[in-house]
Amino acid sequence: MQVAVATLFPEMFRPFLGCGVVGKAIEKELVRVTLLDIRERAVDARGSVDDYQFGGGAGMVLRPEPLFETFERIPWRDRARVLCMTPAGRRFDHRLAVELAGEDHLVVICGRYGGIDERFVDSVVTDRLSVGDAVVSGGEVPAMYVLEAVFRWIPGVLGKMESAQSDSFATGLLDYPRYTRPARYRNMDVPGVLLSGDHAGIREWRFEKALEATREYHPELLEGRSPEELRELFIRSVRRADRQKEQNDG
Numbered sequence: 188m189q190v191a192v193a194t195l196f197p198e199m200f201r202p203f204l205g206c207g208v209v210g211k212a213i214e215k216e217l218v219r220v221t222l223l224d225i226r227e228r229a230v231d232a233r234g235s236v237d238d239y240q241f242g243g244g245a246g247m248v249l250r251p252e253p254l255f256e257t258f259e260r261i262p263w264r265d266r267a268r269v270l271c272m273t274p275a276g277r278r279f280d281h282r283l284a285v286e287l288a289g290e291d292h293l294v295v296i297c298g299r300y301g302g303i304d305e306r307f308v309d310s311v312v313t314d315r316l317s318v319g320d321a322v323v324s325g326g327e328v329p330a331m332y333v334l335e336a337v338f339r340w341i342p343g344v345l346g347k348m349e350s351a352q353s354d355s356f357a358t359g360l361l362d363y364p365r366y367t368r369p370a371r372y373r374n375m376d377v378p379g380v381l382l383s384g385d386h387a388g389i390r391e392w393r394f395e396k397a398l399e400a401t402r403e404y405h406p407e408l409l410e411g412r413s414p415e416e417l418r419e420l421f422i423r424s425v426r427r428a429d430r431q432k433e434q435n436d437g
Contacts, residue, residue: 188218188219189267190334193254193258223257235250238250244301249303254296258294267290270313271314272318277315279317318332
């Protein structure tokens with residue numbers, strides 16, 4: 188996958204691109220990321236890239252010239268899906284992460300100030316994306332969130348895909364509680380069922396805990412779905428992850 192990120196703060200991305208899952212994706216040459224500094228296409232010697240908005244109102248707006256000229260530096264732009272990070276966009280979720288992981292070319296536009304000129308958005312952007320109902324100062328941090336979520340679903344990025352297949356949302360529910368050694372620590376015990384060796388019992392316990400967490404924190408995920416349907420989806424996802432683990436271990 189080829190990715191281009193247009194931003195006023197490319198330095199924010201450099202540590203991110205060298206760490207964790209994202210760093211592995213780049214190291215394995217499964218992803219190539221190009222950082223484009225919008226300010227390199229400033230409209231004057233002072234480095235101006237924004238201006239007051241027509242019609243009045245608070246907040247400066249990124250001008251169209253540096254945006255279009257930055258975008259036109261990308262040789263494969265006509266084949267790309269172009270994402271613009273904005274609170275006014277579609278809510279980014281697991282399904283979209285998996286969908287975007289199937290693309291060969293992505294461009295991510297990181298806005299700043301009071302927004303970006305709508306002519307650029309209308310002409311170029313294919314997807315307006317929001318990562319939640321809160322506003323931050325720019326699109327850089329949301330863009331990192333989106334890129335890491337997408338890269339995890341590119342085949343070969345994770346050494347063992349079962350870790351992605353059993354994630355929160357991948358099963359249709361939030362994640363279940365997880366425990367590791369020691370079995371007892373500071374008078375706190377791991378639930379006995381997890382030590383029982385009863386795989387069916389463990390799956391059922393995990394499903395019930397995932398369902399409980401989803402009811403509390405994301406009840407909208409349960410709308411229109413019966414407990415039986417959710418259980419079947421959950422168990423199918425877990426079994427698929429188990430089979431993948433066996434293949435990887437073999």
